[in-house]
Amino acid sequence: MPRTSCYGHVLVVGLGIFMLAGQGVASGASPKVTKQEKGGNLLENPGFEQYFDNWEVLFGNIGISQGQNGSLGALFLVDTVSGQNYWAQLAQVEQSIIAGDPVYASGYIKTAFPPVATATAGLMVQFLDANDNVIGQSVNSGTIGGQTDWRYLDLVSSAAPWGTVKARLSIFLWAAQDDQASLTGNMYADNFTLVEEVRPLLTGKILRNKGFENGLHEWTDEFGYPVFLSTDIVHSGTYAAGKQVKSIPGVDYYSHIYQTLTKPLFTSSNPKFSGYIKTDFLPCTPKVGNCSGVAGLSVEFLDENGTVLEERKAEVFGQTDWTQYTVDLIPTPAGTNGYRLNAFIYGPQGSPDVDRNAYYDDMTLK
Ligand SMILES: [Ca+2]
Ligand SMILES: [Ca+2]
Numbered sequence: 001m002p003r004t005s006c007y008g009h010v011l012v013v014g015l016g017i018f019m020l021a022g023q024g025v026a027s028g029a030s031p032k033v034t035k036q037e038k039g040g041n042l043l044e045n046p047g048f049e050q051y052f053d054n055w056e057v058l059f060g061n062i063g064i065s066q067g068q069n070g071s072l073g074a075l076f077l078v079d080t081v082s083g084q085n086y087w088a089q090l091a092q093v094e095q096s097i098i099a100g101d102p103v104y105a106s107g108y109i110k111t112a113f114p115p116v117a118t119a120t121a122g123l124m125v126q127f128l129d130a131n132d133n134v135i136g137q138s139v140n141s142g143t144i145g146g147q148t149d150w151r152y153l154d155l156v157s158s159a160a161p162w163g164t165v166k167a168r169l170s171i172f173l174w175a176a177q178d179d180q181a182s183l184t185g186n187m188y189a190d191n192f193t194l195v196e197e198v199r200p201l202l203t204g205k206i207l208r209n210k211g212f213e214n215g216l217h218e219w220t221d222e223f224g225y226p227v228f229l230s231t232d233i234v235h236s237g238t239y240a241a242g243k244q245v246k247s248i249p250g251v252d253y254y255s256h257i258y259q260t261l262t263k264p265l266f267t268s269s270n271p272k273f274s275g276y277i278k279t280d281f282l283p284c285t286p287k288v289g290n291c292s293g294v295a296g297l298s299v300e301f302l303d304e305n306g307t308v309l310e311e312r313k314a315e316v317f318g319q320t321d322w323t324q325y326t327v328d329l330i331p332t333p334a335g336t337n338g339y340r341l342n343a344f345i346y347g348p349q350g351s352p353d354v355d356r357n358a359y360y361d362d363m364t365l366k
Contacts, residue, residue: 040195042094043169046107047191048072052090060088060173067190068108068150076173076187078119086119086175086182091168094194097127099164104199106154107171107192111145113185115215115239116229118176120145121187123153125194128166136161142203146214150188154203169194204262207341207365212239216257224248224255235276235322235361245281245293245347247354256344260302261365262337268366271329273299273341275363276322281353284318291317293353294346297363299327302338309333316358324362341365 044054049072051064060076067073076088097103105125113119122143126134141153160167171189175182209218212229221227225246234240243255275297284291298313310333314325329339343360347353 040197042167042194042196043092043192046193048074055090055092058089058091058170060086060090062088062090065186065188067188071190073188073190074171076121076171076189078173078175078179078182078185080183081175081177083177085177086173086179088173089170090172090189091170092192092194093128093166093168095166097160097164097167097196099162100159101196102157102159102198103167103194103196104154104156105141105169105192105194106152106202108150108190109144109148109153109171110150110188111148111185112187113146114181115146115213115217117146117181117185117215118179119173119182119185119187120175120217121171121173121189123155123192124170124172125155125157126168126170127157127160127164128168129163130165132166134168135163143217145217146209148214148217150190152202154199154201156198156201167194201262204260204338205264207259207261207264207363210363210365211235211237211361212241213237215239216241219257219259221257222255224253227255227257230359233278233359235278235359237361240359240361241343242357242359243295243343243345244355244357245345245351245353247347247349247351250349252349253347253351253354254344256298256342257360258340258342260338260340264339264365266329266366271366272326273297273329273339273363273365274324274326275343276324276361277316277320277343278322278359279316279318279320279357281318281356281358286317292347292351293317293356293358295358295360296344296346297325297327298342298344299329300340300342301333301336302340303335304337306338308340309335322359322361 063075065075120143123141125139139157141155228242230240230242281293296315300311301309
């Protein structure tokens with residue numbers, strides 16, 4: 001049961017622009033630079049050196065502050081919002097996109113929030129028809145949050161759908177309603193690119209936030225009930241991730257968190273995915289066959305289209321204290337281009353382990 005995207009229920013919040021004191025508003029149009037001079041970049045004022053020229057604040061509290069390397073950049077704040085999630089969106093529309101062409105977009109974002117804050121930031125591209133209606137699916141980059149220094153984020157779309165005449169690049173910041181932790185932080189953005197061609201994604205080569213010390217950021221949570229952040233049961237540091245066996249009528253229960261890496265650089269000639277897991281399932285003996293709940297790690301080997309070539313697992317049964325489990329990445333199936341690295345939980349229908357937990361910490365990829 002795939003979750004709906006947390007961006008699928010975004011509500012409009014108060015629209016506001018502010019400029020920091022003493023910075024004033026630049027006047028006049030940006031100097032025209034040809035597409036070739038910009039390395040194919042279709043965006044004007046991609047680094048906010050002319051403040052918000054060519055950009056539009058669609059939602060949220062967005063201003064100008066420090067960018068990268070002493071330049072100007074966009075600053076996103078989270079406002080108090082009751083009864084709805086917070087959404088801020090800064091966008092630029094490129095007026096001449098050819099239907100059938102793919103686009104690649106990138107930029108740098110930095111977040112300075114507490115690890116537990118729900119605030120997450122990323123990029124999004126949408127295709128627009130001649131009436132400015134969004135057509136086809138939005139394409140998002142991965143998101144960042146918590147304490148994350150300047151990070152290069154990118155995305156690549158498939159062919160722009162028939163009817164496309166424009167593309168809108170957006171930088172967004174989302175936070176859950178009434179999330180006090182998100183109110184205390186900021187997000188920064190600078191140096192964006194939109195090109196009308198396919199380029200290889202540069203993100204997703206490194207396993208990040210391996211010990212959950214930056215909260216649940218970097219990990220995609222999919223299927224079933226949400227992952228939770230554990231503070232009382234950890235293998236090391238302040239935080240671990242947790243999943244619970246739940247009951248959904250008519251189906252076996254499965255849920256996981258994952259990171260997908262494309263052509264990662266391994267530091268070992270015998271690469272492995274490892275992590276520590278602790279479970280509080282009912283005691284059982286796998287050989288006897290009286291186990292129900294299962295936790296574990298798994299690796300899905302992906303071809304260049306993202307199709308799963310093979311899945312390999314390390315499974316945990318019964319009640320276990322923190323133990324390191326490992327999945328070997330060798331032998332690697334022919335045609336492997338990427339790896340989906342999962343920490344999962346499973347319980348068959350009617351499992352006596354419903355409401356029992358598995359905890360995950362200190363993942364490694366070497
Ligand atoms: Ca800048
Ligand atoms: Ca930890």
